[in-house]
Amino acid sequence: MRNVLIIGAGGVGAATAHKCAQHNDVLGNICIASRNAAKCLAIREAIREKGNVKDPDAATTSAAVEATDSDAVRALIEQSGASIVLNVASPYCNRAIIEACLASGANYLDTAVHEAEGELNMPPPWYANYEWKYRERFAERGITGVLGMGFDPGAVNVFCAYVHKHLIENIDTIDIMDVNGGDHGRYFATNFDAETNLREIMEDVVYWENGAWQTAPCHSRTRLYDFPLLGEHRVYSMGHDEIHSLAAHIPAQRIEFWMGFGERYLTVFSVLQNLGLLSGEPVDVEGTPVIPLKLVKAVLPDPASLAAGYTGAVCIGCLIEGRHQGEPREVFIYSTCEHQACYREVGAQAISYTTAVPLVTAALLVAGGEWHVGELVNAEQLDPDPFMALMPRLGIGWDTR
Numbered sequence: 045m046r047n048v049l050i051i052g053a054g055g056v057g058a059a060t061a062h063k064c065a066q067h068n069d070v071l072g073n074i075c076i077a078s079r080n081a082a083k084c085l086a087i088r089e090a091i092r093e094k095g096n097v098k099d100p101d102a103a104t105t106s107a108a109v110e111a112t113d114s115d116a117v118r119a120l121i122e123q124s125g126a127s128i129v130l131n132v133a134s135p136y137c138n139r140a141i142i143e144a145c146l147a148s149g150a151n152y153l154d155t156a157v158h159e160a161e162g163e164l165n166m167p168p169p170w171y172a173n174y175e176w177k178y179r180e181r182f183a184e185r186g187i188t189g190v191l192g193m194g195f196d197p198g199a200v201n202v203f204c205a206y207v208h209k210h211l212i213e214n215i216d217t218i219d220i221m222d223v224n225g226g227d228h229g230r231y232f233a234t235n236f237d238a239e240t241n242l243r244e245i246m247e248d249v250v251y252w253e254n255g256a257w258q259t260a261p262c263h264s265r266t267r268l269y270d271f272p273l274l275g276e277h278r279v280y281s282m283g284h285d286e287i288h289s290l291a292a293h294i295p296a297q298r299i300e301f302w303m304g305f306g307e308r309y310l311t312v313f314s315v316l317q318n319l320g321l322l323s324g325e326p327v328d329v330e331g332t333p334v335i336p337l338k339l340v341k342a343v344l345p346d347p348a349s350l351a352a353g354y355t356g357a358v359c360i361g362c363l364i365e366g367r368h369q370g371e372p373r374e375v376f377i378y379s380t381c382e383h384q385a386c387y388r389e390v391g392a393q394a395i396s397y398t399t400a401v402p403l404v405t406a407a408l409l410v411a412g413g414e415w416h417v418g419e420l421v422n423a424e425q426l427d428p429d430p431f432m433a434l435m436p437r438l439g440i441g442w443d444t445r
Contacts, residue, residue: 046072047125048407049150051111051141052132053078054237055348055392056155056194058087059400060132061104062390063438065091067404068102070411075124078133081108090391111137117144126150128407132399135159135240139174142189146181151410152420155194155399156240157285162324165248168257169288171422182420189420193406194399195360195379196222196301197286198423199435202402203362203377203442204294206428211375211444215296215366220286223304225274226356226383226394230345232312235395238341242322245313250283251300252291263310267302271359272445273380277304289422296366316340351393354383358394377444389439398440405435 048071050060057078064074076084084106091097091104109120111133121129121144131141131154138158145152158174159166166173175191182189192198200220208215224235234241249260265281284301291299305313316322321340326333361378379398386397406423409415414430423431432442 046127046411047074048072048128048130049075049077049121049124049126050130050132051077051109051117051137053080053083053087054132055351055396056236056399057132058090058348059386059390059392059396060130060403061087062091062094062096062392063400063404064130064407065097065104067098067408067438068104069099070408071128073103073105073125075105075107075120075126077107077109077120079108079110081106084108094389094391096390112140114140114143114147117141118147121145121148121150128153128410130403130407131155132403134237136161142175142178145187145189146178146185149185149187151187151416152189153193153403153406153410154191155198155403157192157288159240159243164243164246164324168250169292170285171288175420179420183418186418188410188416188418190406190410190415190426191420191422192285192289193403193423195402196220196284197289198399198406199379199402199440200360200362201286201290201423202426202428202431204290204364205424205426206432207362207364207375207377208294209428212364212366212368212373214368215294215364216298217365218290218294218296218299219302219363220284220300220361221269221271221279221302221363222358222360223271223274223277223279224356224358224395225271225277226354226358228350228354228393230350232309233345233350234347235350235393236347236399238344238347239337242313242316242337242340243324244282244284246317246322247283249281250287251281251298252287252296253298269363272378272443273357274359279304290424293422293424348392348396351383351387351391351396354387354393357382358398360398375444377442379440379442381440401438401440402435405431405438408434
């Protein structure tokens, strides 16, 4: 199983392309595609300049494609000969790319749950609204699909499966925590696609507790935690993709996601929200319809542009409590990653890097057969051991305390 099509040429797409090229002896020819052909060409050139190509005989090509057009994506899959499609485009594109994979027979991996433009506060579990409806068709075709395979969601789902398999047999609570202790030097910027990032922050908090979905206003639940490498940080409960599959596959009393935000970030966010600038509904501006959220995205820095000056590190992990062999146990399983180390290797900041590395790790496991299961799954449904062994070899280690 060889040849990979990467759809998306933002910061995550670029980091993904670099990591795939570093392992093209297994993954074969790589095609980078997006609506913006110039970005794809720039990524190809950056891979060449950094020498991130393991097999010089494997081709790295680029193409322009409209990712919301399933026929166009299918044609590109067939043209590139890709057996694996890595979707790092906007979540708005998921369904079209899934349809193209089903039509062509290519295996599918993505990093985020599907969203429809203008849709907020989808009913939980989020995966049931769109992706899980494709399960039967994937199984009928014998196609492997791995949903939400970045870091969170993605690696953290595997962390939970690993702890459940080896360290805590009876899990009570899972708290997934993500803190960026870095500094990009800009007054305000988002670390990945601004539209996606700001939408998820302003949505209601959704978490799983006592066998039911619970909701709360955004930023209304908070806690302090002492993180490895970064020290104590305040984190805020948020609705996030991974809890919507973990609640279905890992038995626990409570599952919740927490993210760290600085005071300035929350202040700017609140001002934008209170002014109506995070709305997805068009407003008339002197006869021209303008969607405020898209305008905000357009004036904010491109997340990929933050990488060169980014300092500090991130820590992402799962605090899991329960009982093991009759005794209470608490485990924090985590990874840390430094922005400048990521930039030196692939020209990306750590947020992009920590999404790309688990995705390419999973692609290698699908290509090698360990995770080629012929059905549509979330990461925690797969054997965690091969992933936990392989991911450090791709650049992100992990530890427990």
